[in-house]
Amino acid sequence: MKLKTIIITGGAGFIGSHVVRLFVNKYPDYKIVNLDKLTYAGNLANLKDIEKKSNYEFLKGDICDAELIQNIFEKYNFDGVIHLAAESHVDRSISNPMEFVKTNVIGTVTLLNAAKHFWKASLDSIPKGNLFYHVSTDEVYGSLGKKGKFKETTSYDPHSPYSSSKASSDHFVRAYHDTFGLPVVISNCSNNYGSFHFPEKLIPLAINNIKNNKPVPVYGKGANVRDWLFVEDHARAIDVIYHKGKVGDTYNIGGNNEWKNIDLIKLLCKVMDEKLGRKKGESAKLITFVKDRAGHDLRYAIDSSKLQKKLKWRPSLKFEKGLKKTVDWYLANEEWLKDVTSGDYQKYYDQQYVIR
Ligand code: NAD
Ligand code: DAU
Numbered sequence: 061m062k063l064k065t066i067i068i069t070g071g072a073g074f075i076g077s078h079v080v081r082l083f084v085n086k087y088p089d090y091k092i093v094n095l096d097k098l099t100y101a102g103n104l105a106n107l108k109d110i111e112k113k114s115n116y117e118f119l120k121g122d123i124c125d126a127e128l129i130q131n132i133f134e135k136y137n138f139d140g141v142i143h144l145a146a147e148s149h150v151d152r153s154i155s156n157p158m159e160f161v162k163t164n165v166i167g168t169v170t171l172l173n174a175a176k177h178f179w180k181a182s183l184d185s186i187p188k189g190n191l192f193y194h195v196s197t198d199e200v201y202g203s204l205g206k207k208g209k210f211k212e213t214t215s216y217d218p219h220s221p222y223s224s225s226k227a228s229s230d231h232f233v234r235a236y237h238d239t240f241g242l243p244v245v246i247s248n249c250s251n252n253y254g255s256f257h258f259p260e261k262l263i264p265l266a267i268n269n270i271k272n273n274k275p276v277p278v279y280g281k282g283a284n285v286r287d288w289l290f291v292e293d294h295a296r297a298i299d300v301i302y303h304k305g306k307v308g309d310t311y312n313i314g315g316n317n318e319w320k321n322i323d324l325i326k327l328l329c330k331v332m333d334e335k336l337g338r339k340k341g342e343s344a345k346l347i348t349f350v351k352d353r354a355g356h357d358l359r360y361a362i363d364s365s366k367l368q369k370k371l372k373w374r375p376s377l378k379f380e381k382g383l384k385k386t387v388d389w390y391l392a393n394e395e396w397l398k399d400v401t402s403g404d405y406q407k408y409y410d411q412q413y414v415i416r
Contacts, residue, residue, distance in 0.1 A: 064090040067138045069123055069171065070145030072096040074257045075195070077106035078295040079142060084116045086299070091115055093136055096145065097122045100403065105396055106256045123167035126174075133174045141175055142302060143168065144195045146226070149260055153222035154354055164225035165232070168194070172236045179242070192244045193302050194233040198287070198314065199223035200248060203357035210248070211363045212310045219355045237308050245305040247297065249313040250362045253382065254291035255389040259401060262286075263383075266325055267390045268397060270332045270343045280352035282322025285359040289315035290382040293375045300373045311371070314362025317379050322347075327380070331387050 064087070071080040071094030084092050096102045098120055110116055121128050123145050145167060147153065147160045172192065179190045201210040202217030218227040236242040257264040266276045297313045305311060319327075329343035336343075367373050377385075390397060 064139045065093065065136055066090060066140040066142060067093045067095055067132070067136065068142045068144065069095050070102070070143070072098055072102035072104055072106055072118075073144065073148070074101070074106075074254075075252055075291055075294055076144040077103075077256050078254070078291050079144065079298050080107060080116070081110055082292075082295045082299055083142075084110045084113050088115055091117070091136075093117050093119060093132075093138070095119045095121055095123070095132065099147075101148065101258050103256075103396075103400060105399065124162055124170055126170050129170050129174045130177070133178045137178070138175075139189060140191045140193065140302065141171060142193045142195065142298065143171055147222070149258075150199075150220045150222045151260070151353065153220055153225070157221035157225075160221050160225040164222075165228045168229040169232050172232060172242065176236060176240050176242050190243055191302065191307065192233065192236075192242055193298070193305075194230065194244060194246045195298065196230050196246055196248045197223065197226050198248050198250045198312070198360050198362050199357065200227040200230055201360075204359040204361055206359070209314075209361040209363035210312060212248075212312050212366055219357055223357075243307045245301060245307060246310045247301050247305075247313050247367075248310065248362075249294055249297070250287035250289050250315060250360055252291040252294050253288050254386055255393070256396075257291070257386075259397065262321065262324075263288075263328065263386065264390065266328055267332070267387055268401065270329065270346055271336070271391070273346065275348035276325060276329075276346045277348055277350040278322055278325055279350060279356060281349065282320065282325065283358070284321050284356060285318050285361070286321070286324075287314050287361045288317050288319060288324070288379060288382075289313065289375060290377045290379075293377060296376070297367060297373050300371045301367070304371050306370075311367045312362045312364050313367060313373075314364045315375050315379070316362075316364070317375070318359075318361050319379070328383065328387070331384055335384075335387055335391060 070076040147163045153160045175192050201214045216227045218224040237244040253263045259265045259268045332343045
């Protein structure tokens with residue numbers, strides 16, 4: 061029997077590296093090909109522990125490069141695609157929307173075209189078990205008021221260039237299913253946290269700043285709410301959906317774990333005081349309220365009951381435990397942090413925050 065050959069895009073990024081690790085370790089009979097452009101967010105150090113495994117291969121390349129993608133599909137004859145490559149940071153999308161259109165929209169359609177072309181034989185006859193899995197975000201649904209949760213049937217209402225580009229890519233994936241019969245599945249997940257998270261995002265940025273006694277920037281009044289999920293739980297959900305999800309369906313993934321930003325940062329400061337042996341309340345003195353993000357969505361919350369009921373997935377880790385585990389990882393991996401915060405990081409960081 062032919063081995064399952066799967067291309068995972070964006071596998072050197074935060075979530076992608078956890079998905080690659082899970083698949084390489086759990087499925088020794090599969091061949092996992094990681095295609096990543098290695099932007100500022102991609103880092104092969106995220107995969108050091110599995111890079112020599114015989115069922116793993118890394119390819120450096122851009123998902124927007126149609127010729128390269130065609131060649132790769134021809135060479136490997138993939139059974140499945142798990143597509144995570146994206147520009148993922150909302151603030152960067154506000155300063156440079158076009159990068160998001162290129163990678164998130166054009167890159168996704170380039171991959172869809174290749175899958176459509178190379179899987180044509182199975183599209184025309186009995187499905188051969190190919191699957192194009194598109195990993196998306198809850199931000200496509202827009203912003204919630206104080207009540208309610210996003211369901212799979214919630215209308216799309218994106219507000220940032222990032223979420224608009226992800227919404228657009230979701231629409232293209234569904235269009236290729238409806239128009240060309242491409243076997244697709246989509247998941248929309250809430251905010252992830254955990255190891256290998258690039259320190260431009262709230263939790264790793266705050267850990268890094270607290271550690272270095274730098275201000276912890278909180279946008280606006282810190283009243284925005286996010287639903288946090290441990291990244292390894294997201295990777296497990298992707299595994300379950302890839303193998304058991306219904307073709308053509310969408311699954312919401314979430315932590316059932318809503319936190320107001322300011323409350324989360326206060327909890328993190330408490331954990332950091334304990335871990336760094338600081339006096340109680342010491343780290344919280346670093347909290348600094350800064351200018352709000354433009355078009356800042358107030359609240360995200362995911363209803364993941366479909367995934368829980370139909371595919372029996374559940375988040376495994378309580379937030380307080382996951383947060384401590386995450387802090388431990390960052391404190392034990394100073395070299396990684398130093399490495400990813402060199403280069404253009406400081407320039408980006410300096411432009412970002414205006415103290416109110
Ligand atoms: P990330 O920014 O950490 O990683 C993105 C990866 O994609 C990097 O390795 C980067 O080098 C690669 N990449 C970027 N442009 C590329 C291109 N043109 N060609 C090939 N590779 C390219 O992102 P992440 O947080 O790991 O998010 C991964 C996916 O999950 C994204 O699609 C994102 O929209 C989605 N998502 C993220 C979250 C979250 O909380 N981080 C939540 C829900 C969904
Ligand atoms: O909901 C899923 C999304 O979560 C993913 O699709 C995105 O790729 C991912 O980046 C994340 O988007 P957010 O904008 O929610 O994450 P971020 O870590 O940038 O911000 C979390 C919240 O914290 C948000 O309300 C903005 C706020 N914030 C962020 C930063 C970086 C601050 O108050 N201060 C900060 O310095």
